[in-house]
Amino acid sequence: MSSDLSTLSLRKREEKDMADRHSWILDSRECHKLHCAAPKPTTSADFLAVKCVDIRKGNHGAPKWLIPWGRDRCASIRGFEEAASQEIYANDIVFSVHIPFQGQEMSPWFQFMLIILQLDIAFKLNNYIEDNAIVTLDVAMAYRDELSDPWTELARSVEQRKLQCAFHAPKTADNQGRSYECDVLPLIELGSVAHKYYLVNIRLPVHNVKKINMGIGEINDLHLVTIFQNGGFTKVWFAMKTFLTPSILIIMIWYWRRITMMTRSPVLLEKIIFALGISMTFINLPVEWFSIGFNWTWMLLFGDIRQGLFYVMLLSFWIIFCGEHMMDQSERNRISVYWKQVVPIAFGSCCLFIFDMCERGVQLKNPFYSIWTTDVGAELAMAFIIVAGICACLYFLFLCFMVYQVFRNISGKQSSLPAMSKARRLHYEGLIFRFKFLMIITLACAALTTVFFITTQVSEGNWKWGEYNIELNSAFFTGIYGMWNLYVFALMFLYAPSHKNYGDDQTNGGAAVSSAEELQLTTTITHADGPTELYRLAGKEAQE
Amino acid sequence: MPAGLHLFLAALPLLTLLGQPVDAYFGLTSKESLSHYTSPSTATGSNHNRPHLKQCDLLPLTRRQKRLCRKEPGLAEALKEAVRLGIVECQYQLRSERWNCSLQGRGSLLKRGFKETAFLYAVSSAALTHSLAKACSGGKMERCTCDDSPGLESQRAWQWGVCGDNLRHSTRFLQNFLGQRKGGRDMRAKVDLHNTNAGIKAVKSGLKTTCKCHGVSGSCAVRTCWKQLSPFHETGALLKAKYDNAVKVLGATNEAVGGHESLGHSFAGRSPRSTDLVYLEDSPSFCRASRFSPGTTGRVCFRETTCDSLCCGRGYNTQSRMVTFSCHCQVHWCCHVECQKCVQQQDTYTCKQ
Numbered sequence: 040m041s042s043d044l045s046t047l048s049l050r051k052r053e054e055k056d057m058a059d060r061h062s063w064i065l066d067s068r069e070c071h072k073l074h075c076a077a078p079k080p081t082t083s084a085d086f087l088a089v090k091c092v093d094i095r096k097g098n099h100g101a102p103k104w105l106i107p108w109g110r111d112r113c114a115s116i117r118g119f120e121e122a123a124s125q126e127i128y129a130n131d132i133v134f135s136v137h138i139p140f141q142g143q144e145m146s147p148w149f150q151f152m153l154i155i156l157q158l159d160i161a162f163k164l165n166n167y168i169e170d171n172a173i174v175t176l177d178v179a180m181a182y183r184d185e186l187s188d189p190w191t192e193l194a195r196s197v198e199q200r201k202l203q204c205a206f207h208a209p210k211t212a213d214n215q216g217r218s219y220e221c222d223v224l225p226l227i228e229l230g231s232v233a234h235k236y237y238l239v240n241i242r243l244p245v246h247n248v249k250k251i252n253m254g255i256g257e258i259n260d261l262h263l264v265t266i267f268q269n270g271g272f273t274k275v276w277f278a279m280k281t282f283l284t285p286s287i288l289i290i291m292i293w294y295w296r297r298i299t300m301m302t303r304s305p306v307l308l309e310k311i312i313f314a315l316g317i318s319m320t321f322i323n324l325p326v327e328w329f330s331i332g333f334n335w336t337w338m339l340l341f342g343d344i345r346q347g348l349f350y351v352m353l354l355s356f357w358i359i360f361c362g363e364h365m366m367d368q369s370e371r372n373r374i375s376v377y378w379k380q381v382v383p384i385a386f387g388s389c390c391l392f393i394f395d396m397c398e399r400g401v402q403l404k405n406p407f408y409s410i411w412t413t414d415v416g417a418e419l420a421m422a423f424i425i426v427a428g429i430c431a432c433l434y435f436l437f438l439c440f441m442v443y444q445v446f447r448n449i450s451g452k453q454s455s456l457p458a459m460s461k462a463r464r465l466h467y468e469g470l471i472f473r474f475k476f477l478m479i480i481t482l483a484c485a486a487l488t489t490v491f492f493i494t495t496q497v498s499e500g501n502w503k504w505g506e507y508n509i510e511l512n513s514a515f516f517t518g519i520y521g522m523w524n525l526y527v528f529a530l531m532f533l534y535a536p537s538h539k540n541y542g543d544d545q546t547n548g549g550a551a552v553s554s555a556e557e558l559q560l561t562t563t564i565t566h567a568d569g570p571t572e573l574y575r576l577a578g579k580e581a582q583e
Numbered sequence: 584m585p586a587g588l589h590l591f592l593a594a595l596p597l598l599t600l601l602g603q604p605v606d607a608y609f610g611l612t613s614k615e616s617l618s619h620y621t622s623p624s625t626a627t628g629s630n631h632n633r634p635h636l637k638q639c640d641l642l643p644l645t646r647r648q649k650r651l652c653r654k655e656p657g658l659a660e661a662l663k664e665a666v667r668l669g670i671v672e673c674q675y676q677l678r679s680e681r682w683n684c685s686l687q688g689r690g691s692l693l694k695r696g697f698k699e700t701a702f703l704y705a706v707s708s709a710a711l712t713h714s715l716a717k718a719c720s721g722g723k724m725e726r727c728t729c730d731d732s733p734g735l736e737s738q739r740a741w742q743w744g745v746c747g748d749n750l751r752h753s754t755r756f757l758q759n760f761l762g763q764r765k766g767g768r769d770m771r772a773k774v775d776l777h778n779t780n781a782g783i784k785a786v787k788s789g790l791k792t793t794c795k796c797h798g799v800s801g802s803c804a805v806r807t808c809w810k811q812l813s814p815f816h817e818t819g820a821l822l823k824a825k826y827d828n829a830v831k832v833l834g835a836t837n838e839a840v841g842g843h844e845s846l847g848h849s850f851a852g853r854s855p856r857s858t859d860l861v862y863l864e865d866s867p868s869f870c871r872a873s874r875f876s877p878g879t880t881g882r883v884c885f886r887e888t889t890c891d892s893l894c895c896g897r898g899y900n901t902q903s904r905m906v907t908f909s910c911h912c913q914v915h916w917c918c919h920v921e922c923q924k925c926v927q928q929q930d931t932y933t934c935k936q
Contacts, residue, residue: 078744081797083809085749087721108722122918129917141725143741153797159814166914218814223793245915258916259814262720266795266807269744346799395800496806516805 078271080512088134088241088261089115092127104181104190104238107135119259129245129252134261138237145232147331148270151339154227154239159260160219162206168219169254172202177242178407180227182234190238196407200224202255219256223264227406228399232267233334239263272513273327279517280325283524287323291316294531301536307372308363311356312530318352319527321345340399347388347395354384354434356530357481361441364474366448366467380437387430394423445474473534484526491515609662609761611669611707612693612775613643638663651760655726661718662711669710672819673702676826679889681869682876691874696771696863699875701778702826705860708757708782709822713815715753716786727752748810750790754783774832774861784858785821789813822860829860870895880936894934902931 089107092114105113113135116122122132138152139145145152156176160168176198181190204219227239241261245252295313298305305313322345330338358380362371374381394410397420401408410416449471456464495512638659639652652658673684682699692700719727729737729746740746761779790810798804832855855861872878884890890899906929909922 080805081807082744082746083795083807085720085809085811087717089721119917123920127918129915129919132917137722139741140719140722140727143729143738146742148742153795155795157793157811161814163914165912166916217816220791223795225795243916245917245919252916255916257914262811264793264795264809266797271743271745343799391800398801492804496803 078269078513079510080268080272080516081266082269083264083266084139086136086138086140086263086265088136088263089113090117090119090122091115091133091135091240092122093131093133104179105133105135105240106238107137108141109137109186119257129243132242134241134243136239136241136263138239138263138265144235145237145267146235146270147231147233148273149232149267150273150327150330151267152227152229152232152237153225153266154229155264155266156200156224156226156241157262157264158202158221158224158258159262160202160204160221160256161216161259162208162210162219163215163257164210164212166257167210167254168202168204168206168256172204172255173199174202174224174255175199175244175251176226177244178226179240180406181238181240182236183238184235186236193237194227194406196405198226198407198412200226200412204256218259225409225411226263228339228402228409229406230336230339230399230403231330231334272516275513275517277325277327279520280323280327283521284320284323284325287316287320287524287528290528290531291320294535297535297537306363307374308359308534309536311352311359312534315349315352315356315527316531318345318349319524322349323524336403340395340403343395343399344392347392351384351388355381357438358384358434358441360474360477361438361445364445364470365441366445366452366470380434380441383430383433383437387427387434390423390427390430394420394427397423442478449474476533477530480526480529484522487522488519491519609644609648609707610666610711611673611689611703612779645762647762648760655724657718657723657725660723661714664718665707665711665714668714668815669707672710672815673706675816676706676819676823677702679884679893681879681893681895682866683882685877687877688873688875692876695875696774697866697875698826698829698860698862699866701774701829701860701862702822704775704778705782705785705822705825706819708761708779709786709818710782710815711757711760712750712753712783712786713812713818715756716749716812719749719752750787750810750812754787757783770832770863774863777855777857777861781825781858781860782822785818785825786812788858789818789821825858825860829862830855831865832861832863868895870897879934882934884932884934886930886932890932890934897935899932899934902933903928904931905929 089112091105091107093103093105094114107113107115113133116125116127116132121127138154158174162168178198179195180193182193183190202221204221206214206217206219208214208217243252243255243258247253291313294316298309298313326341327338329335355377358377359374362377365371371377397416398408398410401410410420452467452471456467459467492515495515636653639649642649642652642659642662644652652662670684670686677684684703689703692703715724718724726737727749729740737746789812791813792808793811794806794808796803796806798806867873867875869876870879872880879893879895882893884893884899886899905926907924907926909920910925912920912922914920
């Protein structure tokens with residue numbers, strides 16, 4: 040599945056989708072104009088900071104924004120050799136970056152913006168990077184929506200980042216002027232791109248006594264790399280969500296109606312499937328449409344929470360599904376029976392939630408914040424992630440053990456099947472079929488997800504296919520998302536209880552079924568459509 | 584810029600114009616004098632309405648190149664920066680060779696097919712690629728990455744997300760700018776074209792890919808990678824290595840075969856790769872002053888390492904004097920150095936006449 044194809048299919052769907060008709064037409068025109076060029080999910084743009092000179096002495100008064108180019112551009116220097124001869128000091132130099140480039144505008148369709156700092160530091164014998172060097176940045180960010188507007192401050196902070204640089208040549212006089220290889224430093228994370236123009240001003244203040252910005256080498260250049268979601272991808276994504284929401288919602292309503300039509304109250308497995316449907320709908324709900332009109336910076340965090348909820352539901356579903364197909368005679372049907380498996384899920388997801396609140400939650404207040412920049416924070420974050428990892432391992436151990444148990448019981452039951460009464464045998468055959476069926480599609484989905492994930496990590500993600508330039512990453516994201524939606528859809532569709540056949544048979548012709556069997560059959564029953572056929576046949580034969 | 588270069592350039596007489604430029608090359612390989620590039624820039628703060636138009640007129644460009652230059656306000660500045668970068672790097676990399684990339688005699692060199700000519704072409708195109716990409720990311724040019732998608736406004740392409748990267752743009756632009764889309768007329772032109780492309784490739788091969796994860800909770804489920812230009816020093820060092828291992832190709836003009844394939848024969852036995860520098864004829868010694876170089880007379884050398892080869896066996900003069908220099912410096916990252924003055928006896932070796 041590629042996003043080319045999805046944009047194409049979106050064009051076909053546009054007639055049906057009256058609500059968003061206008062935007063689809065717009066989409067398809069764009070698609071035509073771009074020859075259906077599929078955009079990557081995200082773009083990065085590299086901005087080289089212009090070295091502005093703040094000519095006001097003393098740096099007092101209202102903050103002044105220095106713009107790298109355009110009509111009111113700042114007085115700038117090309118290199119720092121110039122500064123030395125002009126008696127300009129470090130505190131007067133402001134690295135200025137205007138996002139985006141000339142003639143372009145940012146747009147809410149970009150959804151989020153991450154800004155990463157890259158320093159180009161040269162080695163000098165008398166000015167090298169000391170061990171554990173920390174660079175102190177005085178960062179300020181501003182925005183405006185019209186080129187003639189004044190700049191409005193968005194955030195301002197003094198941030199410290201650890202310099203992790205390596206010099207791969209011997210530190211001799213010969214190699215002076217060669218560059219260090221430095222790790223990138225995360226600088227800003229914005230959860231929404233509500234404005235058209237952004238400006239970042241960075242100072243590297245030097246203080247002799249406080250040892251601020253001493254021993255950080257000779258900084259020659261400063262780059263800001265900006266990462267944001269592509270507008271085109273956002274549109275495809277929104278379209279997909281808008282289409283998927285009603286389809287999952289409709290099947291959910293149908294499924295719940297089937298359950299309420301039953302004379303008994305819903306069993307645990309039915310409830311968890313319904314909960315899975317709800318969490319899928321929760322992800323699908325295209326609330327992101329609002330981010331186009333409103334400046335909702337919490338969208339990133341909200342998205343994380345929604346995904347987290349879905350994972351919790353999916354993992355719990357797998358456990359409960361295995362448990363309900365255990366086919367031993369014990370009564371389950373209560374969530375408390377599964378506490379051993381559910382506790383790791385809950386605990387692990389809580390850990391990740393706290394971690395996420397510490398990172399993206401705090402970023403709502405201070406976009407420069409990152410938990411990884413301080414030693415304590417990094418250790419804490421690492422601890423959360425490790426605990427979550429242990430929980431995940433525990434969970435999978437439990438899950439594998441349960442799957443093993445089910446298979447052991449299945450083989451045990453299969454050997455004794457011929458000796459059973461017909462209804463009972465068909466019941467077990469149905470259970471086995473259902474379990475194996477779900478095992479297969481779950482494994483297939485998981486395998487596909489893993490393969491896609493590895494491919495996106497390894498490859499550059501660009502395939503030429505005839506005239507089309509297929510963007511693998513976009514295709515994978517939409518493909519995987521669609522696949523899991525289909526998975527949930529199929530679960531509700533296939534595992535909805537049958538309202539006509541078996542229940543009636545049980546009440547009418549129940550004489551054939553012993554009371555012990557009856558108990559077990561009612562506790563574990565949710566019939567799939569596939570097996571329903573089986574049951575119907577079984578019921579008829581049993582009556583005869 | 585090294586101080587020596589200034590002195591050298593001050594002493595450099597203006598090169599005579601060698602007729603109108605026939606090839607559309609530019610920079611170190613342009614047949615015009617380069618002395619005005621290395622003077623400090625005066626462009627900033629100009630009150631001229633559209634200062635770039637004037638700058639384009641001042642540059643030694645062909646008519647087609649001038650047209651391109653006028654269309655893009657930031658280009659003139661980037662071109663000037665490219666020439667400066669190229670000269671500085673060429674002279675830095677060849678500082679201890681007999682031919683030290685002196686601009687004197689450059690015109691005669693460009694007419695021949697020496698290793699040195701190859702290096703000039705490669706360094707020139709590499710510097711152009713580098714500084715164009717840098718000018719793009721510095722926001723100095725208006726038409727950059729989004730220029731690739733024809734028939735679509737740049738703003739539209741930017742928002743949809745089909746804009747390319749700076750380097751791809753600058754390579755494509757450069758190929759258009761240097762007017763070298765089709766193969767040259769003769770072997771010389773082909774060699775020059777090959778070396779120009781080798782320069783561009785050197786910049787490309789120095790790209791470093793960096794990635795950032797930003798999936799759920801910052802996991803690597805979603806990852807964005809970008810390519811990062813390496814410092815031009817690294818590209819220069821790479822080209823220097825290519826220069827040392829340049830491949831000689833047969834000089835016979837082979838008009839029947841077009842494209843790069845005709846470079847397939849070499850004396851060394853291996854056919855040149857597209858990243859190799861190629862040359863047609865063996866270089867002169869560059870020992871004595873000639874129309875190619877000012878010779879090595881008076882060049883400063885290091886006694887243990889370079890004096891023997893640099894002075895071509897003529898021997899060297901030793902001069903001993905007390906030199907005052909800065910020492911025990913305390914340097915801040917920018918612009919501020921506190922030093923003590925130290926005095927030391929220093930021997931200087933210069934090649935004899």
